[in-house]
Amino acid sequence: MLKMIEVGINGYGTIGKRVADAVAAQEDMKIVGVTKTRPDFASKMAAERYGLYIAIPDYLDKFEKSGIEVSGRIEDLLERVDIIVDSSPAGIGAKNKALYKKYGVKAIFEGGEEHELTKCSFNAQSNYEEALNRDFVRVVSCNTTGLCRTLNAIDELAKIKEVKATIIRRATDPGDSKKGPINAIEPVLKIPSHHGPDLQTVLPHIKISTMAVKVPTTIMHLHCLMVEMRDNIGVDKVIDTLENTRRVILLDGRERIISTAQIMEYARDIGRKRGDLYEIAIWKDGISIKENTLYYYQAIHQESDVVPENIDAIRSMMGEEDAEESMNKTDRNLGIR
Amino acid sequence: MLKMIEVGINGYGTIGKRVADAVAAQEDMKIVGVTKTRPDFASKMAAERYGLYIAIPDYLDKFEKSGIEVSGRIEDLLERVDIIVDSSPAGIGAKNKALYKKYGVKAIFEGGEEHELTKCSFNAQSNYEEALNRDFVRVVSCNTTGLCRTLNAIDELAKIKEVKATIIRRATDPGDSKKGPINAIEPVLKIPSHHGPDLQTVLPHIKISTMAVKVPTTIMHLHCLMVEMRDNIGVDKVIDTLENTRRVILLDGRERIISTAQIMEYARDIGRKRGDLYEIAIWKDGISIKENTLYYYQAIHQESDVVPENIDAIRSMMGEEDAEESMNKTDRNLGIR
Numbered sequence: 001m002l003k004m005i006e007v008g009i010n011g012y013g014t015i016g017k018r019v020a021d022a023v024a025a026q027e028d029m030k031i032v033g034v035t036k037t038r039p040d041f042a043s044k045m046a047a048e049r050y051g052l053y054i055a056i057p058d059y060l061d062k063f064e065k066s067g068i069e070v071s072g073r074i075e076d077l078l079e080r081v082d083i084i085v086d087s088s089p090a091g092i093g094a095k096n097k098a099l100y101k102k103y104g105v106k107a108i109f110e111g112g113e114e115h116e117l118t119k120c121s122f123n124a125q126s127n128y129e130e131a132l133n134r135d136f137v138r139v140v141s142c143n144t145t146g147l148c149r150t151l152n153a154i155d156e157l158a159k160i161k162e163v164k165a166t167i168i169r170r171a172t173d174p175g176d177s178k179k180g181p182i183n184a185i186e187p188v189l190k191i192p193s194h195h196g197p198d199l200q201t202v203l204p205h206i207k208i209s210t211m212a213v214k215v216p217t218t219i220m221h222l223h224c225l226m227v228e229m230r231d232n233i234g235v236d237k238v239i240d241t242l243e244n245t246r247r248v249i250l251l252d253g254r255e256r257i258i259s260t261a262q263i264m265e266y267a268r269d270i271g272r273k274r275g276d277l278y279e280i281a282i283w284k285d286g287i288s289i290k291e292n293t294l295y296y297y298q299a300i301h302q303e304s305d306v307v308p309e310n311i312d313a314i315r316s317m318m319g320e321e322d323a324e325e326s327m328n329k330t331d332r333n334l335g336i337r
Numbered sequence: 338m339l340k341m342i343e344v345g346i347n348g349y350g351t352i353g354k355r356v357a358d359a360v361a362a363q364e365d366m367k368i369v370g371v372t373k374t375r376p377d378f379a380s381k382m383a384a385e386r387y388g389l390y391i392a393i394p395d396y397l398d399k400f401e402k403s404g405i406e407v408s409g410r411i412e413d414l415l416e417r418v419d420i421i422v423d424s425s426p427a428g429i430g431a432k433n434k435a436l437y438k439k440y441g442v443k444a445i446f447e448g449g450e451e452h453e454l455t456k457c458s459f460n461a462q463s464n465y466e467e468a469l470n471r472d473f474v475r476v477v478s479c480n481t482t483g484l485c486r487t488l489n490a491i492d493e494l495a496k497i498k499e500v501k502a503t504i505i506r507r508a509t510d511p512g513d514s515k516k517g518p519i520n521a522i523e524p525v526l527k528i529p530s531h532h533g534p535d536l537q538t539v540l541p542h543i544k545i546s547t548m549a550v551k552v553p554t555t556i557m558h559l560h561c562l563m564v565e566m567r568d569n570i571g572v573d574k575v576i577d578t579l580e581n582t583r584r585v586i587l588l589d590g591r592e593r594i595i596s597t598a599q600i601m602e603y604a605r606d607i608g609r610k611r612g613d614l615y616e617i618a619i620w621k622d623g624i625s626i627k628e629n630t631l632y633y634y635q636a637i638h639q640e641s642d643v644v645p646e647n648i649d650a651i652r653s654m655m656g657e658e659d660a661e662e663s664m665n666k667t668d669r670n671l672g673i674r
Contacts, residue, residue, distance in 0.1 A: 166503035166561045168522055168550055184598035185505055185552065185559040187634040189590045191625035211561040211632060213505055214596075215522065215552040222522040224503045224548040253526045259551075261521035288528035295548060297524040 005029035005318050008081040008105075010055065010074065010096065012036050012046045014173050014303050015110055016087035019310045020050055021273065023085075025333045026311060033077045039066035053077040055088075078103035083314055086110065093117065097136065106134075108313050111141025111198070111306065121201035123148035124312035124330075125246060128323035131316035139309045143167055143221055144198040146280045146300040151199065151206055151227070153245040154294065157237065159230035163208040166224040167195050173303055174218045181216050188212040220260035221300040228293050235289050238296075242282055246327060247308060247336060250284040257283070260299050267301070271335075276304035278336050308334055342366035342655050345418040345442075347392065347411065347433065349373050349383045351510050351640050352447055353424035356647045357387055358610065360422075362670045363648060370414045376403035390414040392425075415440035420651055423447065430454065434473065443471075445650050448478025448535070448643065458538035460485035461649035461667075462583060465660035468653035476646045480504055480558055481535040483617045483637040488536065488543055488564070490582040491631065494574065496567035500545040503561045504532050510640055511555045518553050525549040557597035558637040565630050572626050575633075579619055583664060584645060584673060587621040594620070597636050604638070608672075613641035615673050645671055 007023045009016045012034040023029050033051035036043035039062055046052050051071040054060055063070050071077075078084065078099070083106040086093040090112025097117065100107040115121050118136040122128075126148045131137045140148065147165070154160060172179035193212035200206065242248055251257045257266065267277035281299040288295045308330045315326040330336075344360045346353045349371040360366050370388035373380035376399055383389045388408040391397060400407050408414075415421065415436070420443040423430040427449025434454065437444040452458050455473040459465075463485045468474045477485065484502070491497060509516035525531075530549035537543065579585055588594045594603065604614035618636040625632045645667045652663040667673075 164501050164563050166505075166548070168503075168505060168552065181554075181596055181598060183554050183556060184596040185554055185557065185636070186596035187559065187561070187620060187623055189620055189623035189634070191623065191632045192627070209563065209627065209630070209632070211503070211563070211634070213559060213561065213634075215505065215554065217518075217520050217522055217553055219520060220522065222524065222550060224524070224550065226501050226546065226548070259518055259521040259523035261518060283524060283526055286524055286526035286528065290529070290546065293546070295528045295546070297526070297548070297550075299522070 002028065005083065005314060006032050006081045007314060008032050008077045008084040009034040010084050010086045011088035011092075012042060013087060013089070014175070015306065016085065017042065017046070018274070018276065018304055018307045019085050019087060022307045022311050022334060023314070026329065027333070028329070029314060032080045033071055035074050035077065039063045039068050044068050074099070075103070078105050081105060083107065083317060085310055085314070106317050107136055108310060108317070109136070109138045111139065111144060113138055115198070115201040122309065122313050123152075123202045124309050124323065124327055125149055126152045126202050128312060128316050128326070131313055132321065133319055134317050137313050137317055139306050139313050140198060140202060142300050142302040142305050143169070143195050143223070144202070145305050145309055146221070146223060146298055147195065147199045148202050149245065149248055149280050150242065150282065150298055152203060153241055153248070154227060154229070154238065155203070155206060157241045158233045160206055161228040161230050163206065163228070164226045165195070165208065165210045167193060167210055167212040168222045168224070169212060169214045170217050170219060170221055170302060171214055172218060181214065183216055186214040217260065219264050221302055222260060223298045223300065225296050225298065226293055232292060235287055238287055238289070238294060239284060246331065247279050248282060249279040250282050253283050253285045263299050264301070274303075276307070277301040278304050278308050278334060280305060308336065339365065342420065342651060343369045343418045344651060345369050345414045345421040346371040347421050347423045348425035348429075349379055350424060350426070351512070352643065353422065354379065354383070355611070355613065355641055355644045356422050356424060359644045359648050359671060360651070363666065364670070365666070366651060369417045370408055372411050372414065376400045376405050381405050411436070412440070415442050418442055420444065420654060422647055422651070443654050444473055445647060445654070446473070446475045448476065448481060450475055452535070452538040459646065459650050460539045461646050461660065461664055462486055463489045463539045465649060465653050465663065468650055469658065470656050471654050474650050474654055476643050476650050477535060477539060479637050479639040479642050480506070480532050480560070481539070482642050482646055483558070483560060483635055484532065484536045485539050486582065486585055486617050487579065487619065487635055489540060490578055490585070491564060491566070491575065492540070492543060494578045495570045497543055498565040498567050500543065500565070501563045502532070502545065502547045504530060504547055504549040505559045505561070506549060506551045507554050507556060507558055507639060508551055509555060518551065520553055523551040554597065556601050558639055559597060560635045560637065562633050562635065563630055569629060572624055575624055575626070575631060576621060583668065584616050585619060586616040587619050590620050590622045600636050601638070611641070613644070614638040615641050615645050615671060617642060645673065
């Protein structure tokens with residue numbers, strides 16, 4: 001029997017807890033432990049399920065007082081794992097890198113970190129091979145993951161000349177009650193928004209400009225895409241390609257999926273844990289082509305679409321050479337059709 | 338002394354009540370009366386302020402029971418006015434047209450009606466002359482008004498080659514508590530959304546594609562604009578032009594106007610009735626040019642930006658030939674700088 005890949009999670013938040021569950025669902029890897037900074041309901045669950053390590057030693061007495069069992073400090077965890085998934089808040093990952101280096105542990109960072117931190121930004125379908133045997137890899141953000149999946153497929157089909165996109169971002173995640181806006185639209189005044197350049201860290205040949213706004217919703221992001229194509233193709237061909245693209249699903253407004261609310265309801269109805277949707281959802285009846293420009297809307301479940309990407313990044317970094325083999329395993333174990 | 342233009346308002350809702358107040362603020366026109374269908378707090382205020390006429394005769398006893406004084410039926414109002422502003426709900430205007438014809442009264446319809454109803458769609462800065470002495474004119478919607486004002490100015494400056502825009506729409510108006518979405522993003526799946534073609538009813542030579550979504554906010558719409566220009570100009574020139582464009586204001590994110598919330602707060606602080614903002618607000622520090630494409634964000638106060646347009650449409654239809662003269666009067670009386 002092959003040795004299991006031993007994985008640690010540094011930061012058991014929105015992404016960390018989902019990646020932990022996804023790792024635990026794979027036959028070739030297991031969770032050794034996860035970290036939290038503060039004792040709360042999530043650390044209690046983490047301690048029971050996976051073994052809890054603490055990231056800030058000063059808080060040890062707080063954990064002890066709260067009666068949550070602690071398995072050790074982050075350094076203890078690093079001694080026991082092959083690879084760590086750093087899902088700490090944006091910018092903290094960069095500060096952790098030296099520690100991982102010191103312990104000789106490979107690390108995956110998330111989209112909140114800069115490309116420069118690893119010089120390898122990852123999306124399984126676009127550049128799985130680039131991460132092969134690397135020590136440090138960054139899985140791109142939820143929005144960039146969504147752009148990579150569908151634009152890579154369209155580029156292979158019809159050679160993209162230029163993309164103009166507007167990213168309509170959710171204000172915060174459903175489990176947060178602090179942030180806003182609650183009744184306003186907030187534009188990203190720096191043009192282009194970071195989403196376009198971020199796509200190019202994975203797919204540098206795609207020309208793209210993005211604008212972005214934040215709106216009062218918690219459940220999903222939505223992208224409005226205008227894609228100028230070099231090849232003259234029909235809508236049916238685009239639909240056919242997207243229907244056969246991994247981790248993308250086509251939904252239909254004519255079946256009363258009229259907003260992101262019905263998409264999330266669909267995810268809950270198919271029985272996904274936490275109501276997650278790993279796939280990028282595209283409205284089939286919102287796909288249109290006028291004068292070589294393709295228009296479509298896609299919805300991004302910000303909490304979960306990067307989860308399968310983290311799993312594939314682990315395999316690539318640990319030496320699994322076959323991208324399709326890895327993605328097949330990941331998708332089978334997560335229930336992605 | 339010149340005869341005052343005698344104006345009636347059919348439909349005293351979001352737009353109707355504002356146009357009534359704006360008419361009353363002009364030295365050359367007056368309100369003869371307004372209509373409501375049902376007795377409520379708004380009809381009580383209308384009866385006291387302007388004289389209330391009822392649009393549906395069957396409801397007369399309801400008004401009598403509620404103790405609201407009624408001045409007559411809509412037919413009585415039509416006998417007493419030169420022109421009627423039809424601000425009834427979308428689609429109802431079309432049904433009212435025959436009645437206006439019968440009474441020989443000129444009528445303005447709002448953006449909820451089709452262009453075909455009047456074959457003259459109006460924006461004061463773009464085509465004031467087209468409405469001159471006409472019997473029926475349609476003032477375009479709040480979003481189209483916003484597109485007309487700024488794109489017309491940019492087109493005159495730098496000749497527009499093509500516009501790609503995303504319209505982020507408020508879910509409903511602040512005074513409504515029935516409609517949604519309250520936590521979702523809803524795309525307009527028909528591409529292009531009606532906003533592009535609607536701009537072309539006023540400015541047919543501007544090539545434009547639009548996508549649109551509805552989001553959970555009540556206070557303003559926001560447009561993300563990507564404008565390919567034929568002439569090679571700098572950002573300063575664009576800023577200078579927009580700063581000198583009537584009914585447009587430039588606001589600055591660096592002065593902590595970071596969302597539509599602060600824009601509405603600004604409108605309240607300058608003392609506008611109901612906190613209205615007749616001007617289209619553009620973020621100065623969100624204006625950017627890359628490779629001949631101009632990017633900017635503009636916010637639209639959906640309840641009020643068409644109000645000055647209605648006033649100018651009245652003057653044009655009543656024979657005032659000088660567009661600048663009319664707009665100067667309107668703006669002075671509404672406190673627009």
